Amino acid sequence: MHDDLLLLIISSPSGAGKTTLTKRLLEERDLMFSVSHTTRPPRTGEVDGQDYHFVDRETFDREVEAGHFAEWAEVHGNFYGTSLSELDRAREAGMLGIVFDVDYQGARQIKAHLPHAIGVFILPPSLADLEKRLENRGLDTPEVIARRFNKARLEIEHYLFFDYLIVNDVVEEAAARLRGIVHAESSRRERLAPTAENLLRTGHT
Numbered sequence: 255m256h257d258d259l260l261l262l263i264i265s266s267p268s269g270a271g272k273t274t275l276t277k278r279l280l281e282e283r284d285l286m287f288s289v290s291h292t293t294r295p296p297r298t299g300e301v302d303g304q305d306y307h308f309v310d311r312e313t314f315d316r317e318v319e320a321g322h323f324a325e326w327a328e329v330h331g332n333f334y335g336t337s338l339s340e341l342d343r344a345r346e347a348g349m350l351g352i353v354f355d356v357d358y359q360g361a362r363q364i365k366a367h368l369p370h371a372i373g374v375f376i377l378p379p380s381l382a383d384l385e386k387r388l389e390n391r392g393l394d395t396p397e398v399i400a401r402r403f404n405k406a407r408l409e410i411e412h413y414l415f416f417d418y419l420i421v422n423d424v425v426e427e428a429a430a431r432l433r434g435i436v437h438a439e440s441s442r443r444e445r446l447a448p449t450a451e452n453l454l455r456t457g458h459t
């Protein structure tokens with residue numbers, strides 16, 4: 255049903271640079287960011303309805319029960335979910351595709367429901383580098399940083415869920431690779447089959 259939309263899952267351990275890479279991609283291509291629901295409190299600078307729909311646990315549970323989520327998961331002690339209606343929103347806006355920023359559990363669930371979704375996993379060049387980035391971004395308390403760092407190895411262990419891996423060492427290079435994946439995926443035979451068929455119908459014999 256959603257075959258015409260490019261479904262792009264972008265995942266990584268916290269601090270691997272996923273947000274920066276995703277933002278760049280969204281500036282360059284006709285892709286919509288899927289705004290998840292979360293029970294996590296907003297960080298400084300985050301905007302409700304833009305970064306996330308920030309909701310309380312009760313509202314989140316109601317959405318789960320109503321079957322409104324394509325997937326949901328508990329990550330770092332908070333709940334996160336992807337609304338099915340985001341796919342319709344992207345289609346109505348005439349987008350090439352939609353980008354899901356989810357953890358590996360979300361990636362697995364989205365793939366289970368929507369098998370043609372493409373998974374991209376962003377890797378840090380090293381675990382030491384990841385730890386440094388988590389500390390330097392100054393967004394979280396030391397306890398939260400430690401929890402996120404400890405979870406990084408677990409996330410990386412799940413790299414097999416993804417179709418593409420990008421090592422984010424030099425950000426320009428990683429951004430170019432991500433762009434390349436979107437270029438290639440948007441030229442898939444399945445997507446362009448109607449164009450080819452049209453040519454055959456109208457061509458000379």
Ligand code: 5GP
Nearest residue numbers: 290326327329334335336355356357359360
């Ligand atoms: P953060 O709190 O740093 O924004 O996100 C924490 C983790 O939750 C990240 O790995 C992010 O990809 C993941 N996440 C964000 N939204 C969703 C979602 O809708 N579903 C799932 N499964 N994970 C999500």
